[in-house]
Amino acid sequence: xxxxxxSLNSLRAFEAAARHLSFKTAASELGVTxxxxxxxxxxxxxxxxxxxxxxxxxxxxxxxAGETYLPRISRVFEDLTDATEEIAPDINGRKFTLGxxxxxxxxxxxxxxxxxxxxxxxxxxxxxxxxxERIRRDEIDCLIRTGGGPYGDLALVxxxxxxxxxxxxxxxxxxxxxLADCRQSKAILADLGAVILPGS
Amino acid sequence: xxxxxxSLNSLRAFEAAARHLSFKTAASELGVTxxxxxxxxxxxxxxxxxxxxxxxxxxxxxxxAGETYLPRISRVFEDLTDATEEIAPDINGRKFTLGxxxxxxxxxxxxxxxxxxxxxxxxxxxxxxxxxERIRRDEIDCLIRTGGGPYGDLALVxxxxxxxxxxxxxxxxxxxxxLADCRQSKAILADLGAVILPGS
DNA sequence: AATCAGACTCAGAAATTCTAATCCTGGAGG
DNA sequence: CCTCCAGGATTAGAATTTCTGAGTCTGATT
Numbered sequence: 001x002x003x004x005x006x007s008l009n010s011l012r013a014f015e016a017a018a019r020h021l022s023f024k025t026a027a028s029e030l031g032v033t034x035x036x037x038x039x040x041x042x043x044x045x046x047x048x049x050x051x052x053x054x055x056x057x058x059x060x061x062x063x064x065a066g067e068t069y070l071p072r073i074s075r076v077f078e079d080l081t082d083a084t085e086e087i088a089p090d091i092n093g094r095k096f097t098l099g100x101x102x103x104x105x106x107x108x109x110x111x112x113x114x115x116x117x118x119x120x121x122x123x124x125x126x127x128x129x130x131x132x133e134r135i136r137r138d139e140i141d142c143l144i145r146t147g148g149g150p151y152g153d154l155a156l157v158x159x160x161x162x163x164x165x166x167x168x169x170x171x172x173x174x175x176x177x178x179l180a181d182c183r184q185s186k187a188i189l190a191d192l193g194a195v196i197l198p199g200s
Numbered sequence: 201x202x203x204x205x206x207s208l209n210s211l212r213a214f215e216a217a218a219r220h221l222s223f224k225t226a227a228s229e230l231g232v233t234x235x236x237x238x239x240x241x242x243x244x245x246x247x248x249x250x251x252x253x254x255x256x257x258x259x260x261x262x263x264x265a266g267e268t269y270l271p272r273i274s275r276v277f278e279d280l281t282d283a284t285e286e287i288a289p290d291i292n293g294r295k296f297t298l299g300x301x302x303x304x305x306x307x308x309x310x311x312x313x314x315x316x317x318x319x320x321x322x323x324x325x326x327x328x329x330x331x332x333e334r335i336r337r338d339e340i341d342c343l344i345r346t347g348g349g350p351y352g353d354l355a356l357v358x359x360x361x362x363x364x365x366x367x368x369x370x371x372x373x374x375x376x377x378x379l380a381d382c383r384q385s386k387a388i389l390a391d392l393g394a395v396i397l398p399g400s
Numbered sequence: 401a402a403t404c405a406g407a408c409t410c411a412g413a414a415a416t417t418c419t420a421a422t423c424c425t426g427g428a429g430g
Numbered sequence: 431c432c433t434c435c436a437g438g439a440t441t442a443g444a445a446t447t448t449c450t451g452a453g454t455c456t457g458a459t460t
Binding site: 401402403404405406407408409410411412413414415416417418419420421422423424425426427428429430 | 431432433434435436437438439440441442443444445446447448449450451452453454455456457458459460
């Protein structure tokens with residue numbers, strides 16, 4: 001049936017790099033080093049015999065081929081994800097257990113996230129904690145706290161403090177690398193964004 | 201974007217095995233040993249947490265999950281192939297150089313394959329030879345000859361001898377493993393089938 | 401001019417995948 | 431009933447692929 005295909009690993013590297021236009025960011029999403037992404041993309045380009053990126057001193061651009069390839073590859077990964085979730089709902093559909101430190105909770109609306117309907121499909125329960133290690137121990141999937149860091153190999157998303165528009169004090173959303181872009185995290189972050197910056 | 205996906209290798213193994221309902225045949229298509237396919241499929245099932253095959257003493261059956269997964273995965277690989285060919289036409293679109301041994305040529309219509317329009321997009325040239333080694337040396341992509349074998353790791357498709365309906369003497373289509381199912385081979389085989397068994 | 405961010409390279413380490421040999425099961429045939 | 435056979439499972443070790451980590455290079459920024 002299929003005769004020759006590029007390897008999935010290199011396609012994932014390409015897809016992430018093309019989406020971010022950065023090997024470094026892609027590497028962080030994939031949980032590997034930038035060198036690995038660079039090598040995978042180079043391997044892909046070699047196997048296709050076509051350049052996909054134009055390397056500029058600061059950042060990347062897609063070539064024409066890369067431009068037409070990206071949306072189709074992204075689509076393929078989406079289809080694959082959908083098909084996989086259909087038969088194995090647990091693989092990506094698991095609800096998150098969310099850690100929330102008291103200080104952060106005080107900055108958020110009363111009862112968040114329980115009363116946000118949009119989060120029901122994604123959040124199983126909320127635990128009051130500020131211990132980052134519980135992410136590594138898989139006791140919680142993500143943690144919202146006010147300060148701290150650095151968090152080593154964990155992914156970090158910063159959110160402006162809703163009561164401190166100066167931007168000095170921040171809310172931190174922390175999770176395992178590679179989980180920052182999953183549906184659950186996105187839903188939570190979108191909801192927080194809505195809470196914090198209504199209408200923006 | 202994508203959070204967790206099964207590995208492409210295991211998906212390829214699944215797709216081929218599900219299509220053939222045989223690890224052995226799938227292994228031959230993929231150019232690996234049956235054990236490798238078995239391992240990949242097992243890994244996939246483990247990572248999904250879902251059984252895809254029911255192992256019967258003689259052959260395989262798909263489970264419900266496998267049944268719904270297969271068409272979607274096949275589709276994904278088709279899309280991937282199409283997208284890849286769009287930007288790198290050479291990867292699968294290369295025209296074949298076809299070896300044809302004199303004895304076999306005598307059994308086929310005068311001038312075959314040159315005068316078959318359907319083969320023009322797939323066949324670059326025809327070389328008179330019966331040397332199987334030229335496939336391994338990449339001098340030709342496939343070879344049609346009357347007898348011989350075994351051909352070791354090369355793929356073999358048998359075609360009935362058009363002038364010997366008893367079936368004892370056969371025409372052999374030989375190519376590298378993994379090339380038997382590509383478009384070019386399929387086109388050639390389809391055309392030979394038409395030549396040999398008109399109307400069937 | 402110095403600094404910096406990001407991509408590249410390369411050798412060695414780590415992980416994955418494949419092979420090859422052997423085992424196991426159930427059906428077919430004598 | 432017994433033997434043979436086909437095909438899948440299993441395993442250790444080999445082969446291959448992929449990743450890391452350190453260092454280099456380039457052009458933009460200060």
